[in-house]
Every structure is written in structure tokens, then in C-alpha cells.
Amino acid sequence: MTDIVIAGFGTVGQGFAEVLAHTSPGLREQFGPLRLVGAFDSRSYAYDTNGLDPVALLESKAAGRVGKRDIPGTSRELLDEMDYDILVEVTPTDIGDGGSGMGHILSALGAGRHVITCNKGPLSLRFQELEGLATRRGAMLRFEGSVGGAMPIIHVAKDIMAGEDITSIKGILNGTCNFILHRMGNEGLPFQQALREAQQLGYAEADPTYDIEGVDSACKVAILSNAIFGRDVTVHDVMRVGISSVTDEAIALAREQGQVLRLIGEVGQSRLEVAPRLVPIGHPLAIGGTLNIAQIDAKFSGPITVAGRGAGRMETASAILSDLMTILRAQ
């Protein structure tokens, strides 16, 4: 029996609750039952060591509250009191001080509990500290969904290529920017119009700064640098240029030369940057739409490419599920 708590019950938290409601019999057979014992958002919580019904929680949340009880004190204090095996931390990213997610992860790892998170704040601010704490407490810290949604880059680079000498990772790490650049390039739309379209389709937030100025991509570059290259950097160490200053002229010129502009995040021996770059049409990184894609280059294998949907309720939940498998397999 594995007991799980979900911290944060927004889109991704709800998606993962749905996954838990539909785990396959084969999975239960292999790893024993998975039991959701706690869930909370910023206002209310539900906790029952005998197990909660994920479907009931989803219905309750749809009606306004994840649980009947208000959170007393801070959510970290609440979590400190809970008994569980794995924390799924999916509260919103805060790159100021890591937000409440930082407290949740510290609480869980400090108590030797495994953590699965998609929260880019803690990972792009204090990664090595969190990894060190996990190691000391014999806990696992997994974060596939923090970089590129369903795209399995962390598993591929960190686990599958563990014996390799990885020399660089570069890729399209933000679907919103890629959608905008793709529309500008393909349809000749000016930036503002492509942005409005992205907002209407729900790909971009009302305040799109975090995406279009490359902050989201920079967080992911910092996480890759820390997790795959073993460095100790923060999002603020990443050289960053967004796409808001990309002109129609630049895009048209690229097109004439058989190239497209893409917002590329790159970690290399001496690189740590996010910037719009020219990519030849036909190159894997010239993809359109909201997909995320990354090319991992290594000594023996040569370049390995992975791609997948960069965001979305079930897509990100699937990344959490893959981390869950990894933790269960290691028990």
C-alpha cells in the first residue's frame, strides 16, 4: 500500500487525481494499491488515513472546495501533521522564494517522504539543497513534469542516458512561444495578433510576461542544468531574451533563407541561455504548434530527440505517473 498526498488541486492536481481513479489493474498487481490519503489547495483540505475517493474530491472541488475543512495555520504545518509515503507537489510556480511549494517539499523530504513535483520555483531556485536533503533522508525527488509536460526529457537524460557523457541539451521548452512564432512565420501575423490568438485559444495567460519573456523557459534550463549537469544555478543565472521583440521583418528574412525563428533554451559546457534562434526548416527543432521538443547530445549515442505535449491536465499528470512508477520500482 502506497499512501499519496496531493498538494495543490488546480488543473494538474485534478488531472493526477483522475489518473489515480483510473490506475490499471496491472499496476496495482505489480506495485500494490495506491491510496490517496490527503489533498489540499490554498483554502481547504481533505485527509483520511483510510483513503479518499479521488472522484469525490474532483466533484467537491468542482463545487468550490477540495475538502470540508479550512487549512489551519500554514499548509506546510498541515502537511507536517500528515502521514503518507509520496507527496505530489503541484502548487503554482513562484520564482520569488519558491512559494508554498518550497515549504511543502522541505517538509516532505525532511521527513524522508518521496516527492514528485512539477513546481519550477523550488527546482530552479534551490535544487542542490533539495537533492542533498533527499539523499540524506533516503527519499527520492522526481520532477519529470517540471520540464516540458509529457515530454520525458528528465527520464531520458537522467536515467536512460545515465552512463553517457551528455554534452548539451537544447530545445523548445515553452509551447506558448512556439505557437506564437509558428503563427507569425506561417501566417505572417504580427506578434500582437499571434499573441491574442494564443490567449483566445487558452495557450497564453492574460498576463503573458512569464511565457513570452522567456522566464518559463529559463526555469526549465536551470532545472536541466542542475539535474542533468549537476550544477548549482538558479533561474536568475540564465541569460535570457524573450520573443516580444521579435519583428515581422526578422521572421520574413528567416523565411527567405529557409529558416524559422524558435525560442531555444540551451544548456552546454559553457552555455546557459534562452533566446530566439534561427533553425533550418526540416531540422527537428523547427517544429510548429505547442509541442515541446529537446535534443540531448552525448558522446556515444549522438543526438537523441524527445518530443511531447508541453502542457495540459492529463499530459502533465502522465509525467507524474511516470515519476510514480520510477519511485515504486525503486522500493
Next chain:
Amino acid sequence: MTDIVIAGFGTVGQGFAEVLAHTSPGLREQFGPLRLVGAFDSRSYAYDTNGLDPVALLESKAAGRVGKRDIPGTSRELLDEMDYDILVEVTPTDIGDGGSGMGHILSALGAGRHVITCNKGPLSLRFQELEGLATRRGAMLRFEGSVGGAMPIIHVAKDIMAGEDITSIKGILNGTCNFILHRMGNEGLPFQQALREAQQLGYAEADPTYDIEGVDSACKVAILSNAIFGRDVTVHDVMRVGISSVTDEAIALAREQGQVLRLIGEVGQSRLEVAPRLVPIGHPLAIGGTLNIAQIDAKFSGPITVAGRGAGRMETASAILSDLMTILRAQ
């Protein structure tokens, strides 16, 4: 200490010996030393329980023989007498009866030793029997390099997506065919000329039947069907059309419609086939060159794409290395 035997000392076996000669200190620290204790090709062998020097074996092989001693009786009998933990089975593929590779794998698994193989014969003929034997003996059977060289499709589909409901896998599984179709489409070359070019560049064999008639791709489709979908099929169950009958006219017509022809292998709910198919330009599967690429579709994640070099000495050796990590991590 993990003791390894390499069966087959051609391109891939030599590549893996080179990898063993260059394992990183981090790897040794995490998993203890890796020791090569045996290696053989079809003629000679070397065996020393105190360890062999991979570099010396490579030099000896370059001069004509992997070891000083001739193989007495069959190589399976020789292997039966060896003491080791992991067999790396990289003898040539034989889809008649599985060839000597079948005997080697049966010998190793029967003795409870782990097996890493790139040999498509045994895997595309008697997969479930071999998996069953491995399970009964508590051994692991891994085969990342058997499908798509460095492309990590087995790890992604079998391990990372283990909790998912995979609905289909389709992809370009043979670099030789893709090179030929790419050259025909891009340069307007007739089939025979593109084939000759592939042969001159070393991408195609003197007898190219196995590649261009889709047999190689069909083996890989059978392996994916067995390993990922849990079926029990052989290469002979795969509906197969090769590329030798693809005309210049068909390619030109595709091009006029913004499409390319690609040899696509597909496993789905009711599909098990290899055939030339139209792919829209810009689609991930429209890639050129000798890369291998596969798209795995699943319920939660949506389509996940992986790509990598489909063949090559170090590329395939890197797939063996990733299997080795998986086995060591599970100990």
C-alpha cells in the same frame, strides 16, 4: 563487481568493448566495477575470471582474432561453462531459427544470468518464451539496441510509460530505407541510383534485401508488439511491403501534394504492418537522413516522439550501456 561476457565481436560488440574501456568514474562509484571476463566471435574466444582488458581484445580482433583459443564444440557449450553476471549478446540476426544468438540467450537466461541483446532474431521469433524463462529464473532480458539503435524507444515505452495505456506505436525503423526514400524525394533520384548511393556510403549491404524489403523493420515491429503490447507474434506475422516497388512517379505525386513517402512500421490495436506511407511535410515522421524515429501514442500523455541514430558502432553500444544501467539499478 559485475562480470560481463560479450557474445559476438563485430561492430557492435567492439563498440561496447570500447564503452567498457571508457566507463566514467561516477558509474564505477555508483555501481561498483564492471569487469569484462569473456568475449567470443564465431571463431575464437578469450576468457579470464580475473578480467580481460577491452583494449587488448580490440587490438587482437583488429589483427584477426578476438582470443587466442579456438571455440571447442559450439559457442553455446562454451558459454555454458563460463561464469558471469550479464551476457551482452550481439551476434548477427538470423530470422530463420534465431541462429547462435538463440542458444546463447537460452544458455544465459536458463542459468539465471541477465541478458542484453541487440539480436532481432530471437526477439522476433520466440519473445514470450524468452521473457517467461527470464522471469522464472529471476533474470532480466533487455534489448534497447534491437529497435532503432540509439533511439531509446524500449525504455520510453516499456519503463517510463509503464503506467500508461499505449494505443499505438508507429515510426521509421530502418535508416537505410529512409535514406533512399529521402534521396528519391529530395533529389529526384530513381530507386536504383539512390540504393547504389546508400551502398557506396555504407548505409546499405551488398545484398540489400533484408533492409529494402522491410524485413528489418518487420522484426522491429514484432519486437515492439511483443515487448510493449504483450502479444506473442513473430516477424512472419507482420504484414509487410518494402520499398523496392516505390516508383519515381509515386514520389513525385506525393511531393506535389506536400507529402513524402516513408517506410512506416506500425503496431496498433489491430495493426501489425510495415509499408510505404504518405506523410505530410512538417510532420515529425517526415524526417530525412538515416535517423530512426517513433511516435508512441497513449491515453494520458498523448503522442510522445523519440528519435536517434538508428545504427552505428557507438550508437548501438550506447543502447547497450543504457540497458546495463537499468540492470545495475535494479540489483
